[in-house]
Amino acid sequence: MGRRAKENMMAKYLLLKHYRGGPAPVVDLPPADQWTPQEWDAHMQFMRDFGARLEETGEYVDAQALAPGGAFVRYDGEGRPPVTDGPFVETKDLIAGWYIIDVESWDRAVQLAGELSAAPGPGGKPIHEWLEVRPFLGDSPTVTE
Amino acid sequence: VNEPLLRDLVPAVIGVLVRRGADFASAEDAVQDALVEAVRGWPDDPPRDPKGWLVTVAWRKFLDAVRADTSRRQREVRIEGQSPPGPTETVDDTLQLYFLCAHPSLTPASAVALTLRAVGGLTTRQIAQAYLVPESTMAQRISRAKRTVSDVRFHQPGDVATVLRVLYLVFNEGYSGDVDLAAEAIRLTRQLAAMIDHEEVAGLLALMLLHHARRTARTSPDGRLVPLAEQDRSRWDTRLIAEGVSLLQAALARDRLGEFQAQAAIAALHADARWPASTGPSRSARRMDRGPDSPPWPSSTRPCRATPPPRRTCTSVTVTR
Numbered sequence: 001m002g003r004r005a006k007e008n009m010m011a012k013y014l015l016l017k018h019y020r021g022g023p024a025p026v027v028d029l030p031p032a033d034q035w036t037p038q039e040w041d042a043h044m045q046f047m048r049d050f051g052a053r054l055e056e057t058g059e060y061v062d063a064q065a066l067a068p069g070g071a072f073v074r075y076d077g078e079g080r081p082p083v084t085d086g087p088f089v090e091t092k093d094l095i096a097g098w099y100i101i102d103v104e105s106w107d108r109a110v111q112l113a114g115e116l117s118a119a120p121g122p123g124g125k126p127i128h129e130w131l132e133v134r135p136f137l138g139d140s141p142t143v144t145e
Numbered sequence: 146v147n148e149p150l151l152r153d154l155v156p157a158v159i160g161v162l163v164r165r166g167a168d169f170a171s172a173e174d175a176v177q178d179a180l181v182e183a184v185r186g187w188p189d190d191p192p193r194d195p196k197g198w199l200v201t202v203a204w205r206k207f208l209d210a211v212r213a214d215t216s217r218r219q220r221e222v223r224i225e226g227q228s229p230p231g232p233t234e235t236v237d238d239t240l241q242l243y244f245l246c247a248h249p250s251l252t253p254a255s256a257v258a259l260t261l262r263a264v265g266g267l268t269t270r271q272i273a274q275a276y277l278v279p280e281s282t283m284a285q286r287i288s289r290a291k292r293t294v295s296d297v298r299f300h301q302p303g304d305v306a307t308v309l310r311v312l313y314l315v316f317n318e319g320y321s322g323d324v325d326l327a328a329e330a331i332r333l334t335r336q337l338a339a340m341i342d343h344e345e346v347a348g349l350l351a352l353m354l355l356h357h358a359r360r361t362a363r364t365s366p367d368g369r370l371v372p373l374a375e376q377d378r379s380r381w382d383t384r385l386i387a388e389g390v391s392l393l394q395a396a397l398a399r400d401r402l403g404e405f406q407a408q409a410a411i412a413a414l415h416a417d418a419r420w421p422a423s424t425g426p427s428r429s430a431r432r433m434d435r436g437p438d439s440p441p442w443p444s445s446t447r448p449c450r451a452t453p454p455p456r457r458t459c460t461s462v463t464v465t466r
Binding site for chain 2: 009010012055056057058059060061062102104
């Protein structure tokens with residue numbers, strides 16, 4: 001996809017939240033189970049409000065949160081059950097959830113990720129979490145040759 | 146129901162409602178409601194005058210909406226009664242709708258969405274599917290776009306360049322969902338070309354046809370993109386190519402080159418070559434001032450004002466056929 005498509009058309013981005021992984025945190029947060037219920041509610045409310053604002057601006061595509069459990073699974077040959085590995089004790093990277101947005105530009109995606117990263121944590125202070133911003137692999141525009 | 150035929154009528158019907166005093170946003174909503182009714186009712190009971198039917202039903206929907214709105218707010222009824230039956234207005238405001246939906250105050254994405262709905266007659270759901278976003282998101286985008294242009298006077302002259310840009314974006318989106326956006330862009334550009342005599346409109350239509358002609362050859366059965374040099378040329382649609390080339394020749398003959406004509410000229414060179422070797426990028430590049438990768442419109446100038454390459458180069462393009 002050329003720069004032209006990037007500048008002029010809507011593109012989808014994934015804003016990925018991690019339980020762990022990514023660059024070193026800038027705020028030393030206690031584990032989530034040590035937050036008060038009120039702090040947790042405020043955090044979740046912020047997420048819902050963020051999604052509602054995206055809906056209003058016509059940029060919302062999807063949002064989901066993941067439970068920390070689960071496992072890796074793979075095919076193990078004909079007639080054999082799938083092999084599982086997990087739960088994710090060994091992984092240094094663990095995905096917590098995502099927003100998918102459809103926005104005009106990379107800059108807009110970064111701006112929104114910046115807002116999302118200011119979600120409140122303990123004491124109502126912004127958690128400054130690192131969010132991974134990934135463009136979707138789009139279809140090539142028709143006029144490319 | 147012949148859906149493309151039905152959708153052809155949409156902009157004209159919106160135009161009639163606006164001419165009768167409806168605001169654009171309400172007129173557009175009313176016509177969408179009437180479309181839904183048409184899709185439901187026409188298979189069993191097709192009207193003799195489809196446009197007249199749509200105007201009548203859309204106007205009734207508009208009045209209903211105004212009345213509901215008015216009674217809710219306890220205001221006086223602003224518009225009385227139903228318009229007299231009879232032949233529908235002959236003035237066609239479709240061109241005005243193109244301009245309004247591509248108004249410079251809109252972002253490209255909003256202009257695209259509004260054009261597909263108000264000019265193309267697609268439903269919000271179809272547009273949402275084509276752009277792979279939830280229907281509610283597309284509905285928001287469209288209603289924000291309508292708010293943005295709500296203060297624009299309907300009959301003020303517009304800029305063809307912005308309309309072309311929107312149609313180009315729709316075309317380039319290609320094909321996803323159950324709506325073929327490339328075909329839709331061609332339909333809308335054809336309609337525009339029939340209404341307005343402008344060399345860049347012809348240029349864009351030619352560009353679309355020349356690319357569309359290669360569509361089936363552009364992807365392999367497994368969905369991989371096939372480069373031009375490896376495409377099976379027997380699968381190109383020669384009828385579309387011939388139409389594109391003839392449109393382009395007529396446009397170039399007027400000697401007012403713009404970006405879309407230039408791009409179409411390059412596409413025509415490729416489409417004309419029976420063997421890949423006879424048109425390489427270097428040959429195209431020699432012939433044209435701008436390479437095929439330059440944007441279709443300069444950021445600061447309008448496409449039709451773009452500095453044309455020297456005259457001789459475009460003439461040489463026209464005679465290659």
